[in-house]
Amino acid sequence: MDSIGLSLTPVQASSCLTELYxxxxxxxxxxxxxxxxxxxxxxxxxxxxxxxxxxxxCNLTCLKHLLLEENNVSNLPxxxxxxxxxxxxYLSRNSLxxxxxxxxxxxxxxxxxxxxxxxxHLPSEIGDLDSLKTLVLEGNNGFRALPESIGHLPYLIDLSxxxxxxxxxxxxxxxxxxxxxxxxxxxSLESLPLxxxxxxxRANYSGSNKLAENNYLTSLLNQLPKSxxxxxxxxxVNITVPAGEEELRIWFPYHDVRGPNVVSFVVPPSPFVNQxxxxxxxxxxxxxxxxxxxxxxxxxxRNKIRWFDVAYPFYVYPTDVDHVCLIYIPxxxxxxxLEGGDEVEIPMSQKGADYVEIPxxxxxxxxxxxxxxxxxxxxxxxxxxxxxxxxxxxxxxQL
Numbered sequence: 542m543d544s545i546g547l548s549l550t551p552v553q554a555s556s557c558l559t560e561l562y563x564x565x566x567x568x569x570x571x572x573x574x575x576x577x578x579x580x581x582x583x584x585x586x587x588x589x590x591x592x593x594x595x596x597x598x599c600n601l602t603c604l605k606h607l608l609l610e611e612n613n614v615s616n617l618p619x620x621x622x623x624x625x626x627x628x629x630x631y632l633s634r635n636s637l638x639x640x641x642x643x644x645x646x647x648x649x650x651x652x653x654x655x656x657x658x659x660x661x662h663l664p665s666e667i668g669d670l671d672s673l674k675t676l677v678l679e680g681n682n683g684f685r686a687l688p689e690s691i692g693h694l695p696y697l698i699d700l701s702x703x704x705x706x707x708x709x710x711x712x713x714x715x716x717x718x719x720x721x722x723x724x725x726x727x728x729s730l731e732s733l734p735l736x737x738x739x740x741x742x743r744a745n746y747s748g749s750n751k752l753a754e755n756n757y758l759t760s761l762l763n764q765l766p767k768s769x770x771x772x773x774x775x776x777x778v779n780i781t782v783p784a785g786e787e788e789l790r791i792w793f794p795y796h797d798v799r800g801p802n803v804v805s806f807v808v809p810p811s812p813f814v815n816q817x818x819x820x821x822x823x824x825x826x827x828x829x830x831x832x833x834x835x836x837x838x839x840x841x842x843r844n845k846i847r848w849f850d851v852a853y854p855f856y857v858y859p860t861d862v863d864h865v866c867l868i869y870i871p872x873x874x875x876x877x878x879l880e881g882g883d884e885v886e887i888p889m890s891q892k893g894a895d896y897v898e899i900p901x902x903x904x905x906x907x908x909x910x911x912x913x914x915x916x917x918x919x920x921x922x923x924x925x926x927x928x929x930x931x932x933x934x935x936x937x938x939q940l
């Protein structure tokens with residue numbers, strides 16, 4: 542089927558249609574009469590041969606879901622902004638070089654998938670998508686930067702930038718309780734924000750090895766004492782970044798010789814009387830894996846009591862550099878309050894490509910976890926605040 546025509550269909554009948562599925566129908570063009578389907582809510586045109594869309598498609602003001610993945614569409618009609626009911630727009634694996642400015646008028650849009658196209662930039666109007674939750678941009682090799690307006694998206698919870706070969710940086714993200722950020726294998730990525738609350742609730746930058754060349758880990762850890770965003774974090778945050786050999790020597794000078802599959806430490810007393818602990822950071826060095834691998838942390842044990850059973854996965858793609866995983870646990874998270882003298886244990890396990898979960902043995906030469914460290918973070922006293930220090934990394938525990 543090269544095309545579909547609706548001109549012979551009575552408008553009265555076609556206007557009642559709410560769903561139209563034309564997936565894998567070998568369509569090469571779409572009739573202007575598609576605009577007669579004024580009640581249409583779902584239109585699936587996935588896996589066809591469409592290179593353009595008729596302007597009539599912009600008349601579908603009741604449309605909520607438009608699926609156009611795996612076509613050859615090179616541009617969108619400028620009237621796309623009239624689809625004010627649209628909630629999901631799937632455009633991955635096409636030939637788009639740009640998006641029209643009018644896309645910012647899609648005030649109900651929650652999901653925008655434009656991965657694996659030929660995009661070199663996004664319009665600043667992308668920041669007007671107040672309802673957007675998911676933005677998939679992976680596989681667009683022309684991106685060098687993202688517009689600052691992305692920082693205006695209050696509900697963005699999932700940002701995918703994997704395999705954007707020319708991406709060099711991206712702006713600060715709005716503080717959000719839950720946000721997933723994936724920027725895996727972005728070889729030109731030079732810098733990231735330096736505030737934990739702006740990096741993502743679950744963020745993976747593995748394989749973006751330019752960050753290691755630029756000592757990003759050192760910049761991030763040095764910024765922690767000045768970070769005012771830590772007090773806003775109510776949930777655990779985990780981040781994976783590549784690290785260079787010199788950084789690892791500085792931040793992880795010791796080897797763990799305690800035991801096979803657990804991080805354990807005793808919380809020292811507060812450095813000053815009544816000084817408030819904000820939280821603590823577990824840092825792990827992951828050796829360069831030959832296959833995609835995961836490290837799992839399922840709970841924290843305090844004084845022999847398990848406080849929560851939630852998996853924190855860190856995954857790293859095959860790479861030739863080591864990575865550091867950071868997990869920040871705010872004080873009071875899931876009821877866990879650390880005090881001086883507490884004995885803490887954190888069991889760990891790992892998975893490989895076979896998905897078989899096994900305990901981590903840090904004494905084994907091929908273990909994924911090579912070293913670990915703990916940072917205890919306290920609210921600064923008035924003297925430190927006067928020196929532009931908001932919190933103190935008072936103890937660094939390494940064994």
